[in-house]
Amino acid sequence: MGEGGSRDPRVLAIDAGGTMTDTFIVDESGAFVVGKAQTTPEDESVGFMASADDALGQWGSSPAEAFPGIASGVYSGTAMLNRLLSRTEPAA
Numbered sequence: 849m850g851e852g853g854s855r856d857p858r859v860l861a862i863d864a865g866g867t868m869t870d871t872f873i874v875d876e877s878g879a880f881v882v883g884k885a886q887t888t889p890e891d892e893s894v895g896f897m898a899s900a901d902d903a904l905g906q907w908g909s910s911p912a913e914a915f916p917g918i919a920s921g922v923y924s925g926t927a928m929l930n931r932l933l934s935r936t937e938p939a940a
Contacts, residue, residue, distance in 0.1 A: 855907045855909065857874070857907075860872070869885050869895040873900070
């Protein structure tokens with residue numbers, strides 16, 4: 849998968865911010881790549897996949913090739929936190 853030999857992506861981390869979505873992919877040796885794309889609040893999957901494409905493209909790979917081998921995933925983000933906080937009622 850790309851320059852310098854094959855990669856075995858194992859960890860996927862996504863941070864969906866208010867403006868940009870960042871994707872971090874870590875391989876079995878601890879090497880990593882970072883991808884960026886516009887956040888798409890109307891359908892967060894669009895921004896996530898564009899960001900994953902950006903990251904994995906640096907290794908000459910794609911989500912279709914890499915995602916089946918992912919062992920762990922983490923999702924966080926401003927969008928999620930803002931939705932959670934906006935649903936919380938104020939303390940009495």
